[in-house]
Amino acid sequence: MNLQRYSRQTVFDEIGEAGQERLLRSRVAVIGVGAIGTVIANNLCRAGVGFVRLIDRDYVELGNLQRQVLYTEEDARQRVPKAVAACEHLREVNSEIELEPVITDVNSSNIEALISDIDLVLDGSDNLEARYLINEACFKENRPWIYAGAIVGAGMTMNIIPGETPCLRCLFSHSLPSGTGPTCSTAGVVNGITGVIASIASTEALKILIGSSDVRKTLLAIDIWSNLFDEITIEQNRDCPVCAHHEYKLLGRLSGSYTTSLCGRDSVQVVPGSKTTIDIERFAQRLKGIGTVRYSRFMLQFSGGEVEFSLFPDGRAIIDKVKDESAARSIYSEYIGL
Amino acid sequence: MIYLDNAATSWPKPEKVYLAADEALRRGGNPGRSGHKLSIAAGRSVEETRMLLARLFAIPRPEAIAFTLNTTDALNLALKGILKEGDHVVTSSMEHNSVARPLEALKSSGVEVTKVATSPLSGVDIQDVRASIKENTKLMVFTHVSNVTGTINPISDIGELCRERGILLLVDAAQSAGVIPIDVMEMDIDLLAFPGHKSLLGPAGTGGLYIRDGLVLNPIREGGTGSFSELLTQPEKIPDRYESGTLNAPGIAGLGAGVRFLLEQGVGTLREKESALANRLLEGISQISGITVFGPPAGRLRTGVVSLVVDGMEPTQTAAILDDAFDIAVRAGLHCAPDTHRMLGTLETGGTVRFSIGAFNTEEEIDLCLEALRSIAEEGGLGEVRE
Numbered sequence: 001m002n003l004q005r006y007s008r009q010t011v012f013d014e015i016g017e018a019g020q021e022r023l024l025r026s027r028v029a030v031i032g033v034g035a036i037g038t039v040i041a042n043n044l045c046r047a048g049v050g051f052v053r054l055i056d057r058d059y060v061e062l063g064n065l066q067r068q069v070l071y072t073e074e075d076a077r078q079r080v081p082k083a084v085a086a087c088e089h090l091r092e093v094n095s096e097i098e099l100e101p102v103i104t105d106v107n108s109s110n111i112e113a114l115i116s117d118i119d120l121v122l123d124g125s126d127n128l129e130a131r132y133l134i135n136e137a138c139f140k141e142n143r144p145w146i147y148a149g150a151i152v153g154a155g156m157t158m159n160i161i162p163g164e165t166p167c168l169r170c171l172f173s174h175s176l177p178s179g180t181g182p183t184c185s186t187a188g189v190v191n192g193i194t195g196v197i198a199s200i201a202s203t204e205a206l207k208i209l210i211g212s213s214d215v216r217k218t219l220l221a222i223d224i225w226s227n228l229f230d231e232i233t234i235e236q237n238r239d240c241p242v243c244a245h246h247e248y249k250l251l252g253r254l255s256g257s258y259t260t261s262l263c264g265r266d267s268v269q270v271v272p273g274s275k276t277t278i279d280i281e282r283f284a285q286r287l288k289g290i291g292t293v294r295y296s297r298f299m300l301q302f303s304g305g306e307v308e309f310s311l312f313p314d315g316r317a318i319i320d321k322v323k324d325e326s327a328a329r330s331i332y333s334e335y336i337g338l
Numbered sequence: 339m340i341y342l343d344n345a346a347t348s349w350p351k352p353e354k355v356y357l358a359a360d361e362a363l364r365r366g367g368n369p370g371r372s373g374h375k376l377s378i379a380a381g382r383s384v385e386e387t388r389m390l391l392a393r394l395f396a397i398p399r400p401e402a403i404a405f406t407l408n409t410t411d412a413l414n415l416a417l418k419g420i421l422k423e424g425d426h427v428v429t430s431s432m433e434h435n436s437v438a439r440p441l442e443a444l445k446s447s448g449v450e451v452t453k454v455a456t457s458p459l460s461g462v463d464i465q466d467v468r469a470s471i472k473e474n475t476k477l478m479v480f481t482h483v484s485n486v487t488g489t490i491n492p493i494s495d496i497g498e499l500c501r502e503r504g505i506l507l508l509v510d511a512a513q514s515a516g517v518i519p520i521d522v523m524e525m526d527i528d529l530l531a532f533p534g535h536k537s538l539l540g541p542a543g544t545g546g547l548y549i550r551d552g553l554v555l556n557p558i559r560e561g562g563t564g565s566f567s568e569l570l571t572q573p574e575k576i577p578d579r580y581e582s583g584t585l586n587a588p589g590i591a592g593l594g595a596g597v598r599f600l601l602e603q604g605v606g607t608l609r610e611k612e613s614a615l616a617n618r619l620l621e622g623i624s625q626i627s628g629i630t631v632f633g634p635p636a637g638r639l640r641t642g643v644v645s646l647v648v649d650g651m652e653p654t655q656t657a658a659i660l661d662d663a664f665d666i667a668v669r670a671g672l673h674c675a676p677d678t679h680r681m682l683g684t685l686e687t688g689g690t691v692r693f694s695i696g697a698f699n700t701e702e703e704i705d706l707c708l709e710a711l712r713s714i715a716e717e718g719g720l721g722e723v724r725e
Contacts, residue, residue, distance in 0.1 A: 262654050262670065262671055267654060269654070269658070284723045285723060288723040293722075293723050294720035294721060294722060294723075295720055295721060295723070296717060296718050296719060296720050296721065297717060298659040298662070298663055298714065298717070298718055299655060299658070299659060299718075299720075301655075301720055310652070310654075310655050310658070312658050312659065312662045312663075313662060313663070314662045316658060316662065318652075318654050318655065318658060
């Protein structure tokens, strides 16, 4: 195989020709091809990772282009599925590797199949529900994965390797109930942090794939707006249900959040998977900067751009003007949080 | 939980319904297939339910009832089993999609359809039905009761007209079976499609079609019937002709227990109780400002299905609030009957909120429901976010 195009990596001692050949034989999956996922996919494809599966349920929208580096205005006009658009652009960058788009919502029924033929999983998702699922699937299938997330000017990433590192459940033992934490839609995010976090995660990916001894074992937490750079050692929780006891509750659960199309208009009701209580008034305050919000003690009604929804204290939301349940889940995840 | 979604499926069921379904599932046996004791017992239980249904609807021969998956399945069998190219069918604008959609599909095979306009208060006008008859009118299909407004169609009058003119009458009894006494002979009904899981109080996945003696339909499904296996063609014998594939024996056993309960209580008694509760609800609502009710007002002939809109609020929002804040289960939207909403003027505004009363609702529940509606109408207005 001609390794000429990868000369900047092959002359770098830490990678070399042997490392490059390993990369070309490696298979990765990127779950979620948004701000972080596009940067990871871009880096890994250019670096010559042999097989890259890109998984996302969403379609490209204009509001994505501020940070999701692979997409164009034309993709947004055509509403191309992100997984497809990303693969098409990356094929023009590197036609020698294999790219596989998968347009789906990752759930307990499909995640094991999506990662079973993969050497490393990269997290480009936007919600903790998906990340807990990735965590369980990776421990069950004994696959390393890299957690990566960002919001406002801050981000975190951690390499999670079964048998070597603690897991995501050791880091966050419980998720915040739906609708109680900030999301990128309500709090914002700068493209510098998504790029930085994703670049670090994709470099760790190269190290893991070639078997480098320099793989980071800590949680990296940085805030490029407030200028904070931290490496935190996470202890393994000896009672962790996932990495200590190998209990994969979410994988066994047949439904997480539940969606139903409501008859009447193009609206879909999303009910979060676990119990939550939303402070409607506080939530209204949080949303008021990004659209029109009106509320009563029973509910809140939001409209901003194309997005319209009603949110109720038990966490259910009715998402209006959506064509399918997957689009409704995306809006829920983006504005309310899963 | 206050359950007011009985028009979708009834809940709870009489205790004996749960027990009968459980017993049938544990007992086993494929009804009407093998000759062993279990199969015979399962077959017997299915035939018992058939007899109970025959008794309920005054059907002379129980075999004239074919079990189906649900009302939709029964309606499809009736419509597609009878109508052919060149036939004309008369129906109304109050139908559920389980009638409207098969008819729309049949249009492409050359079936002509006339939809008679209906009044939300009294259903179709028999004069309009009469006026819509053509030379090639083969069938009339009408819902007995609107699933949106509880409006009752004059089925006996339509039956009389059909008999006079030699036209077949198919009645969609999804919202009436078990609520309004039905006598197929007296009402001149040729085909009656009914659900098992609504007011007959049986489990989901059950239903049936009564087919008048002498009427032979084209089966919409061919297959094993456990009888005449030497024939490659579907047998003529009823109900086998229409019951290919293993029947839902546990469900049908449960349905039998539901019908038995109804026969013991008397359909008339339950109807009076449900009417009284519907009137209580309607009268209570009339005391609350900001709520629009559709369909017959209190005191008028109707069933326990009440549709309304809280002014300034999407029906789906009202239903979500009732569920979230008050633990009251209702349904919002079009209720699969777009023509009805076109008539009510609620098609483009998201339909209605539907409260449907069942055999086990109480006055206390209706009063709690009225309190909830009052509270939503008074405090549900949306305000701006304060700085």
